[in-house]
Amino acid sequence: MKAFVACFRAERVKWRKSWMLLAAVLAPLCQSGFFFLLFWYGESRVRPFRPGFQFWFEINFAAWALAVMPVTAALVSELSWEQEREARAWDRLLSQPLPRWSHYFAKAGGHLMLVLASQALLSILLLLEGWILQTRPGLQMGPLPWLTWCRLGAFAALGTLSIVAFQTWLSLRFRGIWTGLAAALTGSWVSAHLTATAAWAQFLPWAMATQFGLVFDRRRPLPWVYATGSMLVAAILLALGTLDFSHLRNTRSR
Amino acid sequence: MDFVIATHGLTRRFGARTVVDGLDLAVRPEAITGFLGPNGAGKTTTISLLLGLLKPNGGTCEVLGFPPGHPTALAQVGALVESPSLYDHLTGRENLEINRLMRDLSRSELDRVLRLVDLAQEAQMPVREYSLGMRQRLGVALALMGQPRLLILDEPTNGLDPAGIQDMRELIRRMPRETGASIFLSSHLLAEVEQVAQDLVVIHRGRLRYQGPTEGLGFPREARLMVRVDNPVRAQEALCRLGCSAQVEGDRLWIQAAPDQAPRIAAGLVSGGCALFELTPERVNLEQRFLALLEAS
Numbered sequence: 381m382k383a384f385v386a387c388f389r390a391e392r393v394k395w396r397k398s399w400m401l402l403a404a405v406l407a408p409l410c411q412s413g414f415f416f417l418l419f420w421y422g423e424s425r426v427r428p429f430r431p432g433f434q435f436w437f438e439i440n441f442a443a444w445a446l447a448v449m450p451v452t453a454a455l456v457s458e459l460s461w462e463q464e465r466e467a468r469a470w471d472r473l474l475s476q477p478l479p480r481w482s483h484y485f486a487k488a489g490g491h492l493m494l495v496l497a498s499q500a501l502l503s504i505l506l507l508l509e510g511w512i513l514q515t516r517p518g519l520q521m522g523p524l525p526w527l528t529w530c531r532l533g534a535f536a537a538l539g540t541l542s543i544v545a546f547q548t549w550l551s552l553r554f555r556g557i558w559t560g561l562a563a564a565l566t567g568s569w570v571s572a573h574l575t576a577t578a579a580w581a582q583f584l585p586w587a588m589a590t591q592f593g594l595v596f597d598r599r600r601p602l603p604w605v606y607a608t609g610s611m612l613v614a615a616i617l618l619a620l621g622t623l624d625f626s627h628l629r630n631t632r633s634r
Numbered sequence: 635m636d637f638v639i640a641t642h643g644l645t646r647r648f649g650a651r652t653v654v655d656g657l658d659l660a661v662r663p664e665a666i667t668g669f670l671g672p673n674g675a676g677k678t679t680t681i682s683l684l685l686g687l688l689k690p691n692g693g694t695c696e697v698l699g700f701p702p703g704h705p706t707a708l709a710q711v712g713a714l715v716e717s718p719s720l721y722d723h724l725t726g727r728e729n730l731e732i733n734r735l736m737r738d739l740s741r742s743e744l745d746r747v748l749r750l751v752d753l754a755q756e757a758q759m760p761v762r763e764y765s766l767g768m769r770q771r772l773g774v775a776l777a778l779m780g781q782p783r784l785l786i787l788d789e790p791t792n793g794l795d796p797a798g799i800q801d802m803r804e805l806i807r808r809m810p811r812e813t814g815a816s817i818f819l820s821s822h823l824l825a826e827v828e829q830v831a832q833d834l835v836v837i838h839r840g841r842l843r844y845q846g847p848t849e850g851l852g853f854p855r856e857a858r859l860m861v862r863v864d865n866p867v868r869a870q871e872a873l874c875r876l877g878c879s880a881q882v883e884g885d886r887l888w889i890q891a892a893p894d895q896a897p898r899i900a901a902g903l904v905s906g907g908c909a910l911f912e913l914t915p916e917r918v919n920l921e922q923r924f925l926a927l928l929e930a931s
Contacts, residue, residue: 382738390735397723463721472719472776475685476736477709 383478387486395494400459404494407452408444408502415440416509423518431522436510438595441532444502445539445592449495450568453544454560456494457551460487465555484625488548488618495540503533531602532595538607539589543567545617546585552625582609585617638663638784638816639684643693646679646840653679655840656693661818661833663783664810668827668834668848669820672928676840677820678716681788684818685713698784709737712782712815714790718773722762726753726772729761730779737780747775750812751805767798774805781813788820799826806830824924836927843927851923859896861887862912863903872906873899888916 395401419426419436429435464470473483506529514521546567551560572590574581581587588606595602639661646654654676661667671677682688683695686703700707720729730744748754751771756764764772770790777785787806791799807830809815821827827834827848834851836844844851863869866882873880873889876899880887891899893915903910 386736386738390732393724393728393732393735394721396728463723467719467721468717469719469721471682471685471687471713471715472733473736474687475708475711475713475715476733477705477707478736479705 383482384485384489387478387482388489391486391490394460394463395490398459398463400456400463400494403452403455403459404498405501407448407455407498408505411443411448412440412502412505412509415443416513419513419519420516423516426519430520431525432513432519433510433521433523434525434528434598436513436521437506437525437528437532440502440506441536442592442595444499445536445589446568446572447565449499449536449540449589450543450547450564450586451561452498453491453495453540453547454551454564455557456491457544457547458557458560460491461551462555462557480626481622484552484622485618487552488545488621491548492540492544495544496537499533499536499540503529532592535602535604535607536589536592538610539586539591541614542585542587542610542617543589545614545621549617549621549624552621552628582606583613585610585613587613637661637696639695639697639818641684641693641695644680644683644690644695645692646676646683646688647691653840654683654690657837657840657842659835659842659845661816661835663816664814665832666806666810666817666819666830668831669818669837670824670827670834670924671822671837671843673822675822675837677822677837678788679840680837681713681715681786681818681820684786685711685715687715709780710783711786712777712779712784713786713788714773714777715786715788717789717792718769718776720761720764720769720772723760725758725760726764726768726775727757729772730757730775733776733779739780743779747778750778750809751775766793767795767801770794770798770802771805774802778809778813778815782815785809785815785817786820787817789822790819791821791823791826803830824921836924838928851927857890857892858916859889859891859893859899860912860914860916861889861899861903861910863887864909864911868906869903869908872903872908875906876902 426432426435474480513519547560547564550563567584567586568590571581571584571586572593575587575590588610591603591606594600637660639659641657641659644654644657645652657680669677679688683690684697684702695702697707698710727744730747734743748757751774753768753771753775756768761769774790777787791802794802806817806819809817819827819831831848834844834846834848861869862885866885866887869887870880870882878889878891878899880889889899896913900910900913
C-alpha cells in the first residue's frame with residue numbers, strides 16, 4: 381500500500397502542465413457548454429421533456445457515459461503512457477525500490493482519478509449552468525432534482541471503473557491516440573447494441589456505462605446490478621494489465 | 635561484503651543471439667570501475683541485468699549482496715541507464731520530485747543533489763529548455779538521490795561536447811570523495827574512462843576480456859624499464875655489471891626488469907658515471923592494448 385501511495389503521489393506530479401490534465405478539464409467544459417447552448421436557444425425542443433432540470437441531467441450524463449467519458453478515458457490513458465514513452469521512463473521507474481505492480485496500479489489509479497475528477501467537474505458545471513438555465517421560464521426547468529443528480533453521477537462513476545481499466549491496458553499495449561479513441565467509441569457503440577440481446581455483453585467494459593441509454597425511459601430504474609460486473613471486469617483487467625506490465629520490459633531487446 | 639557487484643556466469647539471450655555470455659564480474663567497493671566495450675558489446679544489457687530490469691537466462695548475480703532488482707539493493711543504487719529519462723514538460727526540480735516521492739526522501743535531498751551537479755540555478759526551468767549537458771547532469775542528480783552506495787552510470791557523456799565531457803568527468807571524479815559511493819561507469823570510450831577509473835572491466839561480444847587495475851591494462855606482460863642517459867654505451871656496461879641485459883635504441887636503453895628494480899638500476903647507472911635523464915617503466919598505449927584485446931577475441 382505504501383508503495384502504491386508513493387507511486388501515486390509521483391504520478392500526480394506528472395499531471396502538472398500535461399495534456400492529459402487539459403483533456404480532463406476540457407471534456408466536461410465542452411460537453412456541458414454544448415448542451416447549454418442547445419438548451420438556451422432551443423426552448424421549444426426541450427419543453428416536451430420537462431421537467432427541464434431532470435432532462436438537463438439525463439441528457440448530459442447519458443452523453444457523458446456513452447461517448448465523452450470513454451473518449452476522455454482513452455485520451456487520458458494514451459497521453460499518460462505516451463508521457464512515459466517520450467521520457468523513455470521505463471528504466472527510471474523500474475529501477476526504483478518499489479514493486480512493479482505499484483507502478484501499474486498507480487497509473488490506473490491516476491487515470492481513474494483524472495476521469496472521475498473530470499466527471500466531478502461536469503457535475504458541478506451541470507449545477508451551475510442548470511441554475512443559469514432556470515432563469516429562462518420557457519424551459520420549465522422546475523426545482524433542482526438533487527436525487528437524480530446524485531443517482532446519475534454515482535451510476536456514471538461506477539461505469540467508469542471498467543472502461544478506465546480497459547483503456548489503461550490498451551494504451552500500454554498499443555501506441556497511438558486513434559487506436560484508443562476508436563476502441564473507446566466502437567466499444568461503447570457495440571456494447572450499447574449488444575447488452576439488450578446478448579447476456580455475455582454485460583461483461584464488456586462499456587456495459588454499465590451504456591445502460592445510460594435507458595435513462596430517458598423514466599419508468600425504468602437504472603440496472604445497478606451492472607455495478608458488480610463493472611467492478612469485476614475492472615479487477616480482472618487491472619490484474620491482467622499488471623501481469624503484462626511486469627513482463628513487458630523483460631522481453632525488450634537492447 | 636567483498637564486492638559491490640558480483641556475477642558468476644551471467645548470461646542473457648535475445649532469441650538466438652547471446653548478448654551477455656557467462657560474465658564473471660567482481661567490482662570492489664569505494665572505487666570507480668570503468669566498464670568498457672565497443673558499441674553492442676553487451677554493456678547496457680549487463681547493467682539492465684544488474685538492476686533487475688531484465689532477467690538472466692543463466693548464471694547468478696549480486697548487487698550489494700542482494701539479488702538484482704531486490705528493493706533493499708535498489709534503495710542503495712542510483713542508476714543512469716543510457717540517456718537520462720526526463721519528463722520534458724516538467725522542471726528539473728519536478729523531475730527530481732518524482733524520484734523523491736518514489737523513494738520517500740526528505741525535501742532537502744532535492745537541494746543537495748542540485749548543488750552536487752551544479753544545477754541549483756536552473757532547477758525551475760522546464761527540462762525541454764535544458765542543454766544536453768544539463769540533461770545529463772540532471773540524470774546524474776536523479777541517480778544520486780538518496781545517497782546511494784553504488785552508482786551505475788551508463789555512457790554518461792553520450793552526446794556531450796568536450797567542455798561537457800570535462801565537466802562530467804570532474805563530477806564523476808569527485809563523487810566517491812563527496813558521497814562515498816562506488817561508481818560503475820560504462821563507456822565505449824577508453825580515453826574517457828582511463829582518466830577517472832581505478833579499475834577496468836572490458837567486455838566484447840558479451841564476454842569478459844579484462845578485469846583489473848586500470849594501469850594493468852597498460853603494462854605489457856614482460857616488464858621493461860626505459861632509461862635515457864648521456865652515454866648509452868657506458869650505461870650498457872654499467873647495467874651488465876648489475877646483471878641486467880639491455881638493448882640500445884638511439885639515446886635510450888630498454889632493460890628487462892620489473893619496476894621495483896628501478897632504484898637499484900638508477901643507483902648503478904649513476905655510480906657507473908652516467909648522467910641519468912629518465913627512468914620509467916614501459917607503458918604501451920592503453921588504446922592499442924584495448925584494441926588488441928578486442929581483436930584477440
